[in-house]
Amino acid sequence: MRIIGTVGLPGSGKGEAAAVAREEEIPVVTMGDVIRAETRRRGLDPSEHHGEIAGKLREEEGETAIADRCIPMVREAAEEQDGDPVVLVDGLRSMAEVERFVDAFGDDFLLLSIEAPFELRAKRLGDRGREATDLDREKLREREERELGFGMGEVMDAADLTIENDDSLERFREQVRAVLDAGAAAVEGENE
Numbered sequence: 468m469r470i471i472g473t474v475g476l477p478g479s480g481k482g483e484a485a486a487v488a489r490e491e492e493i494p495v496v497t498m499g500d501v502i503r504a505e506t507r508r509r510g511l512d513p514s515e516h517h518g519e520i521a522g523k524l525r526e527e528e529g530e531t532a533i534a535d536r537c538i539p540m541v542r543e544a545a546e547e548q549d550g551d552p553v554v555l556v557d558g559l560r561s562m563a564e565v566e567r568f569v570d571a572f573g574d575d576f577l578l579l580s581i582e583a584p585f586e587l588r589a590k591r592l593g594d595r596g597r598e599a600t601d602l603d604r605e606k607l608r609e610r611e612e613r614e615l616g617f618g619m620g621e622v623m624d625a626a627d628l629t630i631e632n633d634d635s636l637e638r639f640r641e642q643v644r645a646v647l648d649a650g651a652a653a654v655e656g657e658n659e
Contacts (some may be wrong), residue, residue, distance in 0.1 A: 468545055468575045469650050472556040472568055474622045476611055478588030480632040480639055481557055484581060487557040487643040493557050498558035500529035501536045525617075530563035538571050553647060561618035565625065567581035577650050578624035583633050 475481045485495045501514040507518040513520075524532040537556060544553040559565055559578070568576045583591075589604055623629075628646060632639045 468542055468572070469553045470550065470556060470568065470572045470576045471553065471646065471650070472559045472565070472576065472578050473581055474559045474578065474619060474626060475583075475632075476588060476614060476619070477607065478591040479581045479583045480630075481581055481641065483632075483636070484579075484630075484643045485555060485557045487640050488553075488647055489645055491644065493553050493555055493647055494548070495555045495557055496537050496540045496544060498533050498537055498556065498560070498564075501533050518610070521617075521633070530561060531567040534559075534564040534567040538567070541572075555647070560614060561620055562621050562625065563618070565622055577628065578622070578626045579644075579646055580623040580629045581632055582623065582629060583631070587633060 473484055488495050493576045499517070502517055502521045502524065505524060506513040506516050506648055509516075509520065511520065519565065521533070529533070541554050541556060544554045556568065559568070565578060585607075592607065630639065630642045630646070
C-alpha cells in the first residue's frame with residue numbers, strides 16, 4: 468500500500484496532481500472537501516467561510532480534526548483496490564496532520580511537496596478564473612499567510628519528495644505519474 472499526501476501553496480499544482488491520479492484510476496481524498504462539507508453542514512457558504520471553518524474544526528476537535536476525518540476515507544479507498552493500493556491525499560497543512568497520517572500508515576505514507584514561485588502561482592490562479600480574492604495578489608498573500616499559519620511551511624520542508632512545478636504542464640504531469648507509479652524511488656532515481 469502507498470498513501471501519498473500532497474502539500475503546496477495555492478496554485479502550486481495540487482489539484483493538477485489529483486487530476487493525474489484520477490486519470491490513472493487512483494482514488495483521491497481531498498482534505499478541503501471535508502472542510503467544505505462541514506461548512507455546508509453548518510449552513511455556511513464554503514467560498515466565504517472555508518478558512519474560518521478549517522480553524523474552528525481544529526479548535527473544536529484538535530489539530531488533527533481534518534486528518535482524523537480523512538483516514539477512514541483513505542482506508543476505504545485502499546480496501547476497494549485490487550493488488551497494491553495507492554491513494555492520494557490532497558492538501559495536508561500541518562505537521563500534526565502529517566504525524567497523524569504517519570501514525571495511521573507508517574512507512575506506507577509518503578509526503579510530496581508541490582512547489583512553484585509566487586508569480587507563477589498567481590498567474591495560474593488568474594488563468595483559472597478564480598474568484599476575485601485569488602486574483603488579488605494581496606488577498607493571495609493573506610491566504611498564504613493563513614495556510615503557513617497552520618504550519619504548511621514546516622510540512623513542505625519535511626516532505627519526502629518535492630516536485631518543482633515551474634516547467635511545462637506535461638513535465639509536471641510526468642513527474643506526478645512517476646511518483647504515483649513508483650513512489651520515492653522514481654524521483655530519487657531521477658535526481659541521481
